[in-house]
Amino acid sequence: MSKEHRVGIADVAAAAAVSVTTVSHVLSGRRPVSERTKAKVLRVIEELGYRPDPSARGLRTGRSHAVALVVSDVTNPFYPLMAAGMQEVLQPEGFLISVCTAQGTTQDLDSVIDHLLNRRVDGVVLASLNAQDRHFNDITAAGTALVRLSGELDPRFGDIVRADDTGGMADVVAHLLERGYRRIGLVNGESDSAPGQLRLAGYHRALREFGLDVDEDLIVTESFTRTGGANGSHTLLNLNPKPEALVCGNDLMAVGAMDAIRERGLTVPGDVAVTGYDDIEAASLVTPRLTTVHNPALEIGRACARLLLDRLSGTPSEGVREVVLPQKLIVREST
Amino acid sequence: MSKEHRVGIADVAAAAAVSVTTVSHVLSGRRPVSERTKAKVLRVIEELGYRPDPSARGLRTGRSHAVALVVSDVTNPFYPLMAAGMQEVLQPEGFLISVCTAQGTTQDLDSVIDHLLNRRVDGVVLASLNAQDRHFNDITAAGTALVRLSGELDPRFGDIVRADDTGGMADVVAHLLERGYRRIGLVNGESDSAPGQLRLAGYHRALREFGLDVDEDLIVTESFTRTGGANGSHTLLNLNPKPEALVCGNDLMAVGAMDAIRERGLTVPGDVAVTGYDDIEAASLVTPRLTTVHNPALEIGRACARLLLDRLSGTPSEGVREVVLPQKLIVREST
DNA sequence: CGTCTTATGCAAAACGATGTGAGAGGAATC
DNA sequence: GATTCCTCTCACATCGTTTTGCATAAGACG
Numbered sequence: 001m002s003k004e005h006r007v008g009i010a011d012v013a014a015a016a017a018v019s020v021t022t023v024s025h026v027l028s029g030r031r032p033v034s035e036r037t038k039a040k041v042l043r044v045i046e047e048l049g050y051r052p053d054p055s056a057r058g059l060r061t062g063r064s065h066a067v068a069l070v071v072s073d074v075t076n077p078f079y080p081l082m083a084a085g086m087q088e089v090l091q092p093e094g095f096l097i098s099v100c101t102a103q104g105t106t107q108d109l110d111s112v113i114d115h116l117l118n119r120r121v122d123g124v125v126l127a128s129l130n131a132q133d134r135h136f137n138d139i140t141a142a143g144t145a146l147v148r149l150s151g152e153l154d155p156r157f158g159d160i161v162r163a164d165d166t167g168g169m170a171d172v173v174a175h176l177l178e179r180g181y182r183r184i185g186l187v188n189g190e191s192d193s194a195p196g197q198l199r200l201a202g203y204h205r206a207l208r209e210f211g212l213d214v215d216e217d218l219i220v221t222e223s224f225t226r227t228g229g230a231n232g233s234h235t236l237l238n239l240n241p242k243p244e245a246l247v248c249g250n251d252l253m254a255v256g257a258m259d260a261i262r263e264r265g266l267t268v269p270g271d272v273a274v275t276g277y278d279d280i281e282a283a284s285l286v287t288p289r290l291t292t293v294h295n296p297a298l299e300i301g302r303a304c305a306r307l308l309l310d311r312l313s314g315t316p317s318e319g320v321r322e323v324v325l326p327q328k329l330i331v332r333e334s335t
Numbered sequence: 336m337s338k339e340h341r342v343g344i345a346d347v348a349a350a351a352a353v354s355v356t357t358v359s360h361v362l363s364g365r366r367p368v369s370e371r372t373k374a375k376v377l378r379v380i381e382e383l384g385y386r387p388d389p390s391a392r393g394l395r396t397g398r399s400h401a402v403a404l405v406v407s408d409v410t411n412p413f414y415p416l417m418a419a420g421m422q423e424v425l426q427p428e429g430f431l432i433s434v435c436t437a438q439g440t441t442q443d444l445d446s447v448i449d450h451l452l453n454r455r456v457d458g459v460v461l462a463s464l465n466a467q468d469r470h471f472n473d474i475t476a477a478g479t480a481l482v483r484l485s486g487e488l489d490p491r492f493g494d495i496v497r498a499d500d501t502g503g504m505a506d507v508v509a510h511l512l513e514r515g516y517r518r519i520g521l522v523n524g525e526s527d528s529a530p531g532q533l534r535l536a537g538y539h540r541a542l543r544e545f546g547l548d549v550d551e552d553l554i555v556t557e558s559f560t561r562t563g564g565a566n567g568s569h570t571l572l573n574l575n576p577k578p579e580a581l582v583c584g585n586d587l588m589a590v591g592a593m594d595a596i597r598e599r600g601l602t603v604p605g606d607v608a609v610t611g612y613d614d615i616e617a618a619s620l621v622t623p624r625l626t627t628v629h630n631p632a633l634e635i636g637r638a639c640a641r642l643l644l645d646r647l648s649g650t651p652s653e654g655v656r657e658v659v660l661p662q663k664l665i666v667r668e669s670t
Numbered sequence: 671c672g673t674c675t676t677a678t679g680c681a682a683a684a685c686g687a688t689g690t691g692a693g694a695g696g697a698a699t700c
Numbered sequence: 701g702a703t704t705c706c707t708c709t710c711a712c713a714t715c716g717t718t719t720t721g722c723a724t725a726a727g728a729c730g
Contacts, residue, residue: 008716019680024718031719034678051453055399056716058390059685065454066401066431074415075616084409084436091435091447096401096454099434100426101419112426118386119400119431255620281410285590287622343686354710359688366689369708391686394715 007048016044027052058120066096066121067145067308070112072128073224074101076252077280078297079127085301086125093309095122102128109135117142123308125149129193129224133157145311147304150194153322159311160322161303165195168293168327169202170209172247172275175291175329177210181245181273187232187257189224189249196221199249199277224249229256237264237272244272245335251276251283254290254334273335288333296325342383351379362387399455401431402480402643405447407463408559409436411587412615413632414462420636421460428644430457437463444470452477458643460484464528464559468492480646482639485529488657494646495657496638500530503628503662504537505544507582507610510626510664512545516580516608522567522592524559524584531556534584534612559584564591572599572607579607580670586611586618589625593669608670623668631660 013020018037025031026041033041044050058064069086071079083099090097100116102109109128113135116124123145126135131148136157139146146158153160176184186203190196200219207214220235222228229248236243237260246261248254254276261272268274268288276283276292283290303323348355353372360366361376368376379385393399404421406414418434425432435451437444444465451459452473458480461470466483471492474481481493488495511519521538525531535554542549555570557563564583571578572595581596583589589611596607603609603623611618611627618625638658 006716009718010716020717021681021719022679025679028718031679032677037678051455053394053716054454055390055393056685057718059388059394059687059716060718062685064390066433074419075412077410077412080409080415080436083434084438087436091450094450094453096431096433096456097435098401098431099418100432101415101422103419115426115429118429119389120386121431282617282620285617285621341686344688345686355687356689356711357709360709363688366709367707372708388686391715392688394686394717395688397715 007050009050009052012041012044012048012050015048016041063122063312064096064120065094066098066119067123067125067305068098068100068116068121069125069304070100070102070109070116070128070131072102072109072130074103076224077282078278078295081297082125082127082301082304085298085303086305087301088298089302089305089309102130106130106132113138117144122312123147125304125308129190129195145308147307148194149300149304150198153320155320157320159307159320161300161307161325162194162198162322163295163300163325163327165198165327166202166205168295168329169199169247169277170206171202171327171329172277172291172293173203173206174209175331176245176247176273176275176335177206177212179273179335182212183215183218183241183243184245184247185218185233185236185239185243186220187229187236187246187248187253188219188221189228189253191221193224195224196249203247218243222249222253224253226252226256226259229253230260231256233257233260237261237266242272245269245274246272247275249277251278251280251290251292254292255282255286258286258334269334275335279330283330284332291332291335292330294328294330296327299325342385344385344387347376347379347383347385350383351376393455398457398647400429401433401454401456402458402460402640403433403435403451403456404460404639405435405437405444405451405463405466407437407444407465409438411559412617413613413630416632417460417462417636417639420633420638421640422636423633424637424640424644437465441465441467448473452479457647458482460639460643464525464530480643482642484635484639485533488655490655492655494642494655496635496642496660497529497533497657498630498635498660498662500533500662501537501540503630503664504534504582504612505541506537506662506664507612507626507628508538508541509544510666511580511582511608511610511670512541512547514608514670517547518550518553518576518578519580519582520553520568520571520574520578521555522564522571522581522583522588523554523556524563524588526556528559530559531584538582553578557584557588559588561587561591561594564588565595566591568592568595572596572601577607580604580609581607582610584612586613586615586625586627589627589669590617590621593621604669610670614665618665619667626667626670627665629663629665631662634660 013023026033026038100112102112125147127149150162220232222232246257276290279292279294283292348358361368361373435447437447460482462484485497555567557567581592611625614627614629618627
């Protein structure tokens with residue numbers, strides 16, 4: 001152990017008495033190598049503890065073998081699950097997964113994306129609510145693969161993975177209508193975000209299917225947060241007559257709605273029913289436990305990862321794809 | 336735009352009519368460059384949209400500029416906050432942060448660490464509860480910087496950042512004792528984990544300071560999860576007489592404890608007081624809201640990042656350091 | 671026993687940045 | 701006006717892989 005020399009492919013080749021090319025071939029399999037030498041090389045690699053240098057490999061191949069997941073809210077437990085789903089698929093392929101938070105302003109998202117492009121990540125899963133066309137453009141223009149969570153399918157802007165938000169929300173509203181609720185308020189999140197729009201569409205659809213008109217006064221738009229939910233709920237509860245049920249844009253908003261209802265001395269679901277969306281852990285912690293829609297975070301993460309993988313290994317461009325995952329209504333105590 | 340050539344440092348040098356060396360120097364600042372040329376080069380870089388290739392840079396410098404955060408439980412909201420803290424410090428420095436989950440078995444952790452070493456990350460923050468000496472060894476032996484969350488200070492095993500778990504837990508128990516509770520059960524998490532041991536020590540310390548003996552029957556060990564908390568609580572509530580208060584290893588366990596108490600038709604805090612640890616979002620969502628100890632996740636993340644940064648840029652070895660962050664008791668309704 | 675395939679192995683040129691040793695120009699000093 | 705000393709710039713080797721075009725050994729066949 002005289003020298004702290006990092007073991008490289010040349011050392012392996014020397015120890016196995018073959019050329020570096022041969023070692024590279026047994027690793028990549030791009031050209032056939034005899035069983036005998038292959039076994040020998042693999043044994044030497046094991047003995048020496050050789051690990052190919054990703055920088056050198058990346059320099060040569062032009063791939064960093066790194067992808068990123070960009071999220072907009074650290075406190076939303078949906079994202080870690082998604083990340084776990086991605087890891088499950090991508091780690092065995094040798095990919096490094098970077099989870100980046102772009103909380104707050106659009107500038108933050110700008111700088112996060114700039115950072116990722118600087119780092120030459122191979123692909124980006126953009127799960128940030130405050131993403132705009134400009135961001136999609138920047139990413140694809142840099143030749144980086146892109147997967148979005150919901151949005152309109154646009155050939156320029158990469159693949160899409162999404163849960164059936166519209167269908168899920170329609171199910172929730174239909175559930176309330178079946179239980180006899182009629183004045184149903186919607187406390188929605190950012191209306192310029194895809195989930196915001198799709199869930200709003202689901203609300204409309206369910207009412208239409210039951211032959212009811214939409215009362216615009218019963219729809220308020222806030223942010224997808226606990227306080228956003230509380231604010232919106234107060235607005236609706238000030239109406240006369242007040243709504244019999246509050247359908248919320250996500251679970252966090254629903255928790256905020258319950259805060260607001262309780263603050264006014266009312267009860268859930270006795271005076272006002274409440275529903276959420278996403279089925280995060282907290283949804284089953286609150287009292288009463290929340291009726292919500294299960295959003296398959298893990299599966300969404302896996303789907304994103306597979307899409308990226310295809311895109312990165314396959315043919316350069318074969319049109320854009322959209323994966324829609326089903327959602328499931330979870331009826332608990334709040335309705 | 337005849338060729339889709341990726342713009343490299345040579346293109347910049349040509350466009351600015353200087354040598355590549357000069358461009359490199361204005362970027363790194365390792366040697367002085369005249370204001371005039373520096374300005375010219377920077378302008379050209381801007382115009383051409385040049386981004387230095389991290390693979391090439393990494394190959395030459397031997398640094399990947401990537402670090403990892405390894406966690407053991409995706410559902411624990413403590414970790415995303417920590418990651419955000421790390422990102423805050425590390426992203427401006429150009430680092431890529433990979434969050435890896437090593438849920439479940441020790442083999443999972445093995446493979447995660449193996450993966451990270453394959454990827455030549457510069458540093459690892461090991462926040463996984465199921466980490467063992469072997470893992471610390473593997474990481475430091477590969478020449479990778481290591482930061483651990485709690486544990487004994489060992490010069491071989493890198494720096495440590497931790498909150499004052501013992502002190503925090505002692506505060507909780509003291510708080511209960513001051514309120515007159517005497518039979519205080521401890522529903523602790525994994526006893527081979529650092530938080531488990533330190534929090535147990537805090538429990539002991541508080542009792543000792545109040546001149547009380549420790550009743551081993553009042554201490555149970557489960558996993559740091561909701562169901563773990565429920566199981567342990569059932570065990571203690573079966574005792575006769577049953578404990579007046581349940582001190583839990585973390586907030587999730589405390590939620591489980593409240594499940595168990597409610598299941599038996601008892602009330603919190605009327606029949607049994609409950610305390611948690613960490614002050615996660617859910618702690619203020621449950622009813623009654625949980626008395627707990629605020630664990631400064633964001634600050635811990637920042638501290639880890641700074642330690643890594645120092646270690647990666649500074650002198651090779653200057654002994655190990657330990658950063659201990661204070662904790663704060665949050666009294667709510669459950670006690 | 672010679673020729674033609676196939677099956678393998680090799681040497682060397684990339685990839686895009688960094689950093690060293692050395693050279694050129696200009697200012698300061700005597 | 702010559703010498704010294706800076707200040708700035710340059711060409712070139714280097715990091716550890718991948719990959720292409722050739723060379724060679726082994727086997728098949730007439």
